[in-house]
Amino acid sequence: MMLSQANAALRPVSRLGGVRFMSAAVSDEVKMLEKLLAEAKERDAGKCAEESAAEAAEVAAAGPKFNIGTFNAISSAGLNTFPTRKYEIVPMADKSDEEIHAILLRSHKLSGDQVPDTTRAVARCGSGTNNIDVAALTERGIPVFNTPGANANAVKELSICGLLLASRGIVEGINHVGTIVKEDGEDFAKCKKRVESDKKMFVGRELTGKTLGVIGLGHIGASVAQTAIALGMNVTGFDPAISLEGAWRLPGDILKRASSLEQLVRESDYISLHVPYIKDATHHLINADMLKAMKPNAAIINFARGELVDSAAMRQLLESGDRTGRYITDFVDESLHDHPKVITMPHLGASTAEAEENAASMAAMEIMDFIETGTIQNSVNFPTAKLDRLPAESRRICIVNRNVPGMLGLITSTLGRANINIMQQINVSRDNIAYNVVDIADSHSPEDLAKLQDDISKLDGVISSRIVSGKDGKPGFFYVNA
Ligand SMILES: NC(=O)C1=CN([C@@H]2O[C@H](COP(=O)(O)OP(=O)(O)OC[C@H]3O[C@@H](n4cnc5c(N)ncnc54)[C@H](O)[C@@H]3O)[C@@H](O)[C@H]2O)C=CC1
Numbered sequence: 001m002m003l004s005q006a007n008a009a010l011r012p013v014s015r016l017g018g019v020r021f022m023s024a025a026v027s028d029e030v031k032m033l034e035k036l037l038a039e040a041k042e043r044d045a046g047k048c049a050e051e052s053a054a055e056a057a058e059v060a061a062a063g064p065k066f067n068i069g070t071f072n073a074i075s076s077a078g079l080n081t082f083p084t085r086k087y088e089i090v091p092m093a094d095k096s097d098e099e100i101h102a103i104l105l106r107s108h109k110l111s112g113d114q115v116p117d118t119t120r121a122v123a124r125c126g127s128g129t130n131n132i133d134v135a136a137l138t139e140r141g142i143p144v145f146n147t148p149g150a151n152a153n154a155v156k157e158l159s160i161c162g163l164l165l166a167s168r169g170i171v172e173g174i175n176h177v178g179t180i181v182k183e184d185g186e187d188f189a190k191c192k193k194r195v196e197s198d199k200k201m202f203v204g205r206e207l208t209g210k211t212l213g214v215i216g217l218g219h220i221g222a223s224v225a226q227t228a229i230a231l232g233m234n235v236t237g238f239d240p241a242i243s244l245e246g247a248w249r250l251p252g253d254i255l256k257r258a259s260s261l262e263q264l265v266r267e268s269d270y271i272s273l274h275v276p277y278i279k280d281a282t283h284h285l286i287n288a289d290m291l292k293a294m295k296p297n298a299a300i301i302n303f304a305r306g307e308l309v310d311s312a313a314m315r316q317l318l319e320s321g322d323r324t325g326r327y328i329t330d331f332v333d334e335s336l337h338d339h340p341k342v343i344t345m346p347h348l349g350a351s352t353a354e355a356e357e358n359a360a361s362m363a364a365m366e367i368m369d370f371i372e373t374g375t376i377q378n379s380v381n382f383p384t385a386k387l388d389r390l391p392a393e394s395r396r397i398c399i400v401n402r403n404v405p406g407m408l409g410l411i412t413s414t415l416g417r418a419n420i421n422i423m424q425q426i427n428v429s430r431d432n433i434a435y436n437v438v439d440i441a442d443s444h445s446p447e448d449l450a451k452l453q454d455d456i457s458k459l460d461g462v463i464s465s466r467i468v469s470g471k472d473g474k475p476g477f478f479y480v481n482a
Pocket residue numbers: 126127128129148149151152155215216217218219220221238239240241242243246274275276277281282285303304305330347348349350351
């Protein structure tokens with residue numbers, strides 16, 4: 001009898017709850033039922049042991065776990081995406097001795113030497129990757145992923161808030177109420193009168209009918225443009241590098257295209273920045289010349305990165321006297337934070353529960369896909385790569401090499417010399433990096449495969465190689481870089 005049956009058998013006894021002295025017959029019944037329950041518990045314990053043994057066998061069959069190192073507070077929705085039988089989450093702050101196979105992070109500044117040799121991938125739960133030494137990781141054959149679009153709505157909403165903060169005396173008004181209550185709080189009737197009378201100090205202007213210039217029309221910029229149009233604004237956009245997919249997302253018929261950054265800056269009442277920070281490309285995109293070209297009452301909304309704006313030139317301009325336009329940002333700057341025309345808040349653009357969950361879950365999926373199948377999607381330094389599902393009875397080899405002529409030939413002849421037939425393969429490249437995914441029959445011994453990988457690793461130009469899975473799709477060999 002299972003435990004649940006034993007419990008069912010006890011039900012009549014519990015109905016005797018109100019009886020204080022049981023008859024002999026009832027007492028015998030209770031004893032018998034207690035015996036049954038004890039027996040059932042014993043059997044159940046046996047079953048639990050069987051189940052945990054089965055679970056342990058499953059864990060063992062899944063092979064050694066992959067360790068995912070984390071920096072920053074990563075949403076549990078993302079961390080829970082990793083099945084615990086295959087993955088272990090290792091906070092990097094704990095300085096554990098575990099081998100780290102992939103890293104998940106947010107704004108933590110990640111230098112190359114914080115990335116162990118065993119690491120195969122890094123994922124930024126978010127959009128901007130300027131906090132990561134991407135060049136150093138590319139050199140080591142490590143793809144860096146990000147999660148474009150996952151936090152776009154959160155940043156869009158705060159950017160719209162930025163437009164309102166720039167156009168109405170919201171922060172100044174709130175601060176003024178605080179000051180008056182402090183001064184006249186004892187006499188609240190007087191305080192209320194003063195607040196009402198002083199409201200004339202905070203007269204603003206409306207967004208409707210004004211021109212918003214959006215710099216960078218990617219996931220966030222396009223969304224800001226859409227909402228601004230819905231608010232009745234005229235929107236001009238500038239993005240010389242827009243992707244085809246990005247162009248499809250735009251409200252094409254109503255969005256005006258600026259022919260240059262300067263044109264956008266000259267014509268806008270509000271300028272909202274939504275470009276990545278790239279040291280050699282977008283550093284001080286808004287420089288002294290751009291600032292001078294702005295209308296005197298134009299405001300800049302910067303929820304992208306602080307370094308996009310030359311803050312010293314901005315301070316100079318704000319102090320030149322004839323400017324009424326404000327600067328709203330979520331990046332603290334030592335030369336601007338205390339200026340009355342500057343509103344600075346913490347780096348809050350993507351700090352919503354929804355955005356944090358979206359970004360962490362997307363990053364986790366990208367890492368798992370890469371670790372288990374070699375697929376590369378949303379990498380900022382590696383080409384996109386997706387090969388069909390692993391054919392049955394096959395092994396998959398992923399090779400990262402320098403993008404120089406002749407590499408594919410060297411790799412395929414190494415396989416040929418080992419008498420290994422290729423079932424399917426892809427070879428893709430981006431800048432200096434090429435990436436190969438090769439599926440071979442799973443009829444080779446682990447020793448042969450180890451020798452093959454050793455031979456591939458020794459080829460001049462190969463940066464790293466991995467054998468990602470076996471015939472049952474489970475992670476197989478996981479070799480360190482060449
Ligand atoms: N404050 C915050 O919490 C957050 C800030 N961000 C920042 O926003 C940036 C944009 O994010 P997404 O829209 O998700 O990226 P995205 O990659 O979807 O879009 C960026 C767009 O900028 C364009 N672009 C690049 N250089 C440009 C230039 N010189 N002039 C004009 N356009 C240029 C690109 O062609 C692309 O269309 C991120 O790189 C990040 O720095 C993103 C999320 C949160």
